[in-house]
Amino acid sequence: MSYKVILQDQYDLSPLVEAINLRDSLEQVAYQGTVNLVVKPDMPAISPGMAIRISGVPYGKKEYVTLLNPGVVWEAESSNNGIKRMTLTVYDRTIYLDKSEEEYLFPAKQTATQRFKKYAADWNLKIAKLPDTGKDLGRSVYRTQSIYASMFADLRATAKAGGKLYHPRMLSSGLELYELGTNPDVYVLDTVTDTTQSRTLEGAATKVKVLATTASESGKEIPSKVMAMAEKDIDQYGQLQAIIQDDEVSSNAAAKALATSRLRGISETITVNAPDINVIRAGDAVMLGSMKLLVISVSRELGNPGSMSLELGTYDDVKRRFYLE
Structure with a gap:
């Protein structure tokens, strides 16, 4: 097997490995792995919290690269049906951002990049690459919620402001804010x-209204003010209306841009099974025929050649599904 599993930077578990599965998705922050081992008497004791890394040889290459590192053993489950085996559930260390909670109050005029520096400093994460997201965000009050929920709220706000799409990744060198498709x-x-291929009108919006923050007048409730409205393809798909109420939208022009970006007709998702290319990650661009698509999720079984299942979507569908909903 052209893969290595190293525990605590000193124990090579590779000869004991029966199977390795990895999963990466835009719906989760941490790269997840499952490692099935045969337990031998001389094997070190393994417990949650231990450091672990998984390396492999990329498609068409000869040298090992790290695939999941730095990783942590999250769960260890043993079984014995005549042969003792162990199943390890491992994550990269962004799992701590998903499993830890904090409260943050951020002033206006900060970018997601500036806020990510704060998150990384608070959780002792090295920074590998934090590009300038380039969009000033409004004041944000994040009450008790996971760190990743706050991070992703910043990334959604960046996209709604017309910025690019980003997803956090943990690399060997530290935390990266990865621009999708680059x-x-x-x-x-x-x-x-x-x-x-799956095509659906579920989640479609052919008419979108952006409303101002609800206000009251002399103690009476009044209808919300419509800041902007956009519509498209009503004759073709019917009237499917979505309403957006966003405190950070302060101008009619911004409201119109947001309404237009939320319009959505048929959503298409393509799932493909193929021999594994072990360096493909969620958020990467791939070519399927003449179509350039983004990887929404990838589940892989490592091996020679191994196999992978990819969920793919267009850039616009990914933006609407994950960043504008």
């Missing part, structure tokens, strides 16, 4: 074993 190597999926 991977230098865009792999062509030319050996797909099967493809499933």
Whole structure:
């Protein structure tokens, strides 16, 4: 097996590995792994909290690179049916951002980049790459919630302000704020074993209203003021109306841009199964035929060649589904 599993930077568990599965998704922050081991008497005791890393040889390459590092053992489950085995659930260390809660009060005119520096400093995370997201955000009050929930709220606000799409990643060198679709190597999926295409009007919006923050007048409730409205394809798909009420939208122009960006017709998702390309991550761009698509999620079974299942979507669909809803 052209993969290595190293525990605590000193124990090579690779000869004991029966299977390794990895999952990455835009719906979660941490890269997740499952490692199935055969337990031997001379194997070190393994318990949650221990450091672990998984390395492999990328497609078409000869040298090992780290795939999940720095990682942490989150769960360890043993079984014995004549042969003692252990299943490890591991995550990269962004799992601590998802499992830890804090309260944050941020002033207006800060970018997501500035706030990410604060998150990283508070949780002792090294920074590998934090690009300038370039959009000033409004004042934000994040009451008790996970750190990642606050992070993602900043990234959604950036997208709503017309900024680019980002997703946090943990690299060996530290925390990266990755701009979706900017991977230098865009792999062509030319050996797909099967493809499933799903098209739906679920979540569609052919008419969108952006409302001002609800106010009262002399103690009486009054209808919300409509700041902007946009519509498209009503004749084709019917009237499916969405209403947005966002405290950070302060101008009619910004409201109009937000309403237009929220319009959505048929949503298309493509799932493909293919031989594994082990360096493809959620948020990467890939080519399927003539279409350039983003990876929404990837589940892989490492091996030679191994296999992967990719959920793919267009840039606009990913933006609407994850950043504008």
